[in-house]
Amino acid sequence: MRTLYHHWLxxxxxxxxxxxxxxxxxxxxxxxxxxxxxxxxLALNPSGEVPVLMEPDGSVVAGAxxxxxxxxxxxxxxxxxxxxPLSRAxxxxxxxWFGEVFRRDVTExxxxxxxxxxxMGGGAPDSRALxxxxxxxxxxxxxxxxxxxSNRFLTGPRPTLxxxxxxxxxxxxxxxGDVPWEDHPAAKExxxxxxxxxxxxxxxxxxxxxxxPAPHYANLDF
Amino acid sequence: MRTLYHHWLxxxxxxxxxxxxxxxxxxxxxxxxxxxxxxxxLALNPSGEVPVLMEPDGSVVAGAxxxxxxxxxxxxxxxxxxxxPLSRAxxxxxxxWFGEVFRRDVTExxxxxxxxxxxMGGGAPDSRALxxxxxxxxxxxxxxxxxxxSNRFLTGPRPTLxxxxxxxxxxxxxxxGDVPWEDHPAAKExxxxxxxxxxxxxxxxxxxxxxxPAPHYANLDF
Numbered sequence: 001m002r003t004l005y006h007h008w009l010x011x012x013x014x015x016x017x018x019x020x021x022x023x024x025x026x027x028x029x030x031x032x033x034x035x036x037x038x039x040x041x042l043a044l045n046p047s048g049e050v051p052v053l054m055e056p057d058g059s060v061v062a063g064a065x066x067x068x069x070x071x072x073x074x075x076x077x078x079x080x081x082x083x084x085p086l087s088r089a090x091x092x093x094x095x096x097w098f099g100e101v102f103r104r105d106v107t108e109x110x111x112x113x114x115x116x117x118x119x120m121g122g123g124a125p126d127s128r129a130l131x132x133x134x135x136x137x138x139x140x141x142x143x144x145x146x147x148x149x150s151n152r153f154l155t156g157p158r159p160t161l162x163x164x165x166x167x168x169x170x171x172x173x174x175x176x177g178d179v180p181w182e183d184h185p186a187a188k189e190x191x192x193x194x195x196x197x198x199x200x201x202x203x204x205x206x207x208x209x210x211x212x213p214a215p216h217y218a219n220l221d222f
Numbered sequence: 223m224r225t226l227y228h229h230w231l232x233x234x235x236x237x238x239x240x241x242x243x244x245x246x247x248x249x250x251x252x253x254x255x256x257x258x259x260x261x262x263x264l265a266l267n268p269s270g271e272v273p274v275l276m277e278p279d280g281s282v283v284a285g286a287x288x289x290x291x292x293x294x295x296x297x298x299x300x301x302x303x304x305x306x307p308l309s310r311a312x313x314x315x316x317x318x319w320f321g322e323v324f325r326r327d328v329t330e331x332x333x334x335x336x337x338x339x340x341x342m343g344g345g346a347p348d349s350r351a352l353x354x355x356x357x358x359x360x361x362x363x364x365x366x367x368x369x370x371x372s373n374r375f376l377t378g379p380r381p382t383l384x385x386x387x388x389x390x391x392x393x394x395x396x397x398x399g400d401v402p403w404e405d406h407p408a409a410k411e412x413x414x415x416x417x418x419x420x421x422x423x424x425x426x427x428x429x430x431x432x433x434x435p436a437p438h439y440a441n442l443d444f
Contacts, residue, residue, distance in 0.1 A: 061311040061315070063318045063319075065318045066318065069310070069311070069314055070308075073310070074307050085292055085295045085296050086283070086292075089289075089291070092292075093284045093285045095287070096286075096287045143268065
């Protein structure tokens with residue numbers, strides 16, 4: 001059996017779950033707490049980060065970038081990167097946009113402060129970070145609206161790694177109740193399409209004891 | 223003619239220069255200052271970051287991840303990612319290690335504080351950041367030594383995208399004079415091999431007026 005080492009609060013590990021889901025691949029999910037040093041896990045991935053994928057033969061693939069590309073190379077149906085080098089470049093640009101820029105601008109100041117920081121036993125959320133995240137998110141939701149003007153998904157009629165990376169991050173911010181969907185109907189429509197996909201089911205079932213999601217988090221019609 | 227929009231202080235743009243060099247591809251280099259908002263450049267890459275590659279037909283590829291993968295797909299000789307999916311996964315894991323973990327642990331606290339911050343007109347370097355960077359770098363140089371125990375380069379007998387990403391970052395920290403090479407002979411030997419490659423020549427010629435590199439920066443025998 002394939003094993004995915006993950007933690008629900010890590011966007012890269014959420015991406016790996018979404019890619020497995022889109023590809024129709026089963027995996028046993030094992031929870032790792034990356035902020036607690038675990039020597040046996042560090043032997044699998046020296047950075048200590050999730051996701052780490054272990055194939056049935058014991059081969060190990062570590063990190064969101066490596067796992068996404070690897071699964072798309074080995075399990076080609078459906079393709080998640082695009083049909084030609086320039087299309088793949090555009091998918092990779094947007095995957096990095098959500099994985100790096102959105103992360104810094106929105107996920108860390110909002111979900112990082114409200115969820116991860118709390119689970120790690122940190123203090124109250126930093127109100128300046130929350131304010132910054134709540135301002136920044138509008139630019140990103142406008143950008144999603146702009147990208148999906150003539151397409152159902154970010155780069156075309158089918159979701160790619162870029163949509164899944166965006167969904168991995170936005171679903172965490174949505175868990176914290178911090179996505180102003182009502183101000184962004186086009187982004188909401190795109191997210192609704194993504195949320196209805198079978199690959200999203202496992203993410204929508206995430207529930208941390210003592211840290212309940214926003215009431216609409218798992219609703220497909222929100 | 224191919225054009226690369228870059229800035230010498232951005233590791234991702236240094237990576238793009240190294241990949242072009244390894245592939246033997248010419249490109250006109252155009253300098254962009256990513257911290258100054260330039261509308262015409264934002265039209266090419268909404269994140270405002272370098273590198274951005276423009277092909278002779280006007281096609282645009284933006285971001286270090288997309289540019290590295292794109293150039294390796296379109297110009298396959300020499301291959302920079304590996305021959306099979308698991309080898310490529312290992313190259314991508316290490317590329318992300320240097321691009322994300324090394325960046326956070328070493329490049330930002332050292333080169334970021336001493337070089338980029340100064341050019342952007344910031345104040346004196348944060349001494350706590352410098353101390354952290356100078357402690358962290360030992361772990362990374364030890365890791366390079368461990369990885370190159372049985373290979374000339376990080377994942378095998380030839381350099382890959384991972385070596386180039388590591389070199390893109392380390393060369394900046396070396397410009398600032400903050401790599402303790404004498405304590406790490408194995409890492410030094412690996413860097414010497416990399417530094418001697420023709421692709422490195424353009425990086426070693428980097429000279430910012432008023433911000434001189436460490437005396438050994440461009441020496442092949444340092």
